Amino acid sequence: MPCIPATCFRLAAWALAVFLSHGTASAQQTTYSAKTFWEDTRAVKWETGLLFGAAIAFGSQNWNWGSSHSFRTTSEGWFGLDTESGGADKLGHAYSAYLITNGLTEQLLRQGRSPEQGALTSVLITQALLTGIEILDGYSVDHGWSTEDVVMNVLGSGAAYWRQVTPGVRDKLDFRLEYTATGYKGGNPISDYAGQKYVLALKLSGYSATRNTPLRYLELQTGYYTRGFSREEQLEGLSRSRHGFIGIGLNLSELLFGQRASNESGALRGGRFFFEHIQLPSTATRSEW
Numbered sequence: 001m002p003c004i005p006a007t008c009f010r011l012a013a014w015a016l017a018v019f020l021s022h023g024t025a026s027a028q029q030t031t032y033s034a035k036t037f038w039e040d041t042r043a044v045k046w047e048t049g050l051l052f053g054a055a056i057a058f059g060s061q062n063w064n065w066g067s068s069h070s071f072r073t074t075s076e077g078w079f080g081l082d083t084e085s086g087g088a089d090k091l092g093h094a095y096s097a098y099l100i101t102n103g104l105t106e107q108l109l110r111q112g113r114s115p116e117q118g119a120l121t122s123v124l125i126t127q128a129l130l131t132g133i134e135i136l137d138g139y140s141v142d143h144g145w146s147t148e149d150v151v152m153n154v155l156g157s158g159a160a161y162w163r164q165v166t167p168g169v170r171d172k173l174d175f176r177l178e179y180t181a182t183g184y185k186g187g188n189p190i191s192d193y194a195g196q197k198y199v200l201a202l203k204l205s206g207y208s209a210t211r212n213t214p215l216r217y218l219e220l221q222t223g224y225y226t227r228g229f230s231r232e233e234q235l236e237g238l239s240r241s242r243h244g245f246i247g248i249g250l251n252l253s254e255l256l257f258g259q260r261a262s263n264e265s266g267a268l269r270g271g272r273f274f275f276e277h278i279q280l281p282s283t284a285t286r287s288e289w
Contacts, residue, residue: 032117032120036117036121037121037124040108040113040117040118040121041121041125043107043108043111043113044104044107044108044125047103047104047107048104048125051100051129052129052132055129055132055133058190059133059136059137062191063136063137063140063142063143064140064141064142064143065136065137065139065140066139066140067139067140067141067142068138068139068140068141068144069139070139071138071139071145072138072139072140072141072143072144072145073138073144073145073146073147074143074144074145074146075146075147075148076089076090076146076148076149077148078090078148079242081240081242084229085193085226085229085230086193086226086229086240086241086242087224087226087242088193088196088198088224088225088226088229089149089193090148090149090152091152091196091198091224092190092193092196093130093149093152093153093156094152094153094155094156094159094175095156095175095177095198096130096153096156097126097127097130097152097153097154097155097156097157097160098156098157098159098160098175099156099160099177099277100122100125100126100129100130100157101119101122101123101126101156101157101160101161102122102160102163102164102273102276102277103122103273104118104121104122104125104126105118105119105122105160105164106269106273108121108122110266110269115164115165116165118164119160119161119164119165120161122157122160122161123157123158123160123161126153126157127153127154127157130150130153131150131153134146134149134150134153137149159175168206171203171205171206171260172202172203172206172207173200173201173202173203173206174199174200174201174203174219174276174277175198175199175200175201175277176198176199176200176201176276176277176278176279177189177196177197177198177199177277177278177279178196178197178198178199178223178278178279178280178281179192179195179196179197180195180281181195182194182195183232184230184232184233185230185232193226193229193230194227194228194229194230194232194233196225197223197224197225197245197279198223198224198225199221199222199223199249199279200221200222200223201219201220201221201249201251201279202219202220202221203219203251203254204216204218204219204220204251205217205219205251205254205259211259216251216254217250217251217254217255218248218249218250218251219248219249219250219251220246220247220248220249221245221246221247221248221249221284221286222244222245222246222247223244223245224242224243224244224245225242225243225245226240226241226242226243227240227241227243228240228241243288243289244288244289245286245287245288245289246286246287247284247285247286247287248284248285249279249283249284249285250283250284252275252280252283253271253272253275253276256271256275257271257272260272
């Protein structure tokens, strides 16, 4: 069996302790158990199966799994200019964990689970998936097990859990991906860091002072992206650069669907979920540095 760094075990144990401590925080939430987890997993078996199948198919095709006969570890760094993508890949890990956790939680909420139970089960499924991917990366000559990736996976799921169980957070904050295809690295939004921007949006519709005013259609944004890190960009003469930004954008979820209601249809909830996680280009004005 591969020897996974002890720091990752300690991190995982700490994260699970934090998550499980919320299992009895609500009066409506019964004690969480292995039976609860498996019942919830069966309730989202098709979604879970699709996620695992898609991950295996994409990883086998793009991440060179099995090219190393021994388990490898690597230190990829964080957001420096000397890293592979200036940290865009790290935000990609956090965002993927955040997106998957929220998606599974939404399905469990629709089936009557409490936010605490649904979010906790979704965290565990998501971390099982992403940890499995990381272990397979350990058998790739191109990658290797990355502690930094594991940390960002946990942070992404943790942010999703906090968003689901803390009243008001979901209506105030979104973490989104904005993507414009460039054709680099196969032109897919997972590996094409040159087309990615990560956006944190503070929605004015979530505050009582602005909820019933025209300001509810606006949001404050900040974010980060990198350019010039791929081989294709460098062959075109682009140098490595890291960018931050602040700006004002349109709250498309509020503009198109209005305030959230408890009895929304599946289509409406799906549309709202999309705009809470995807930032459409050219829908904000920003100042960058």
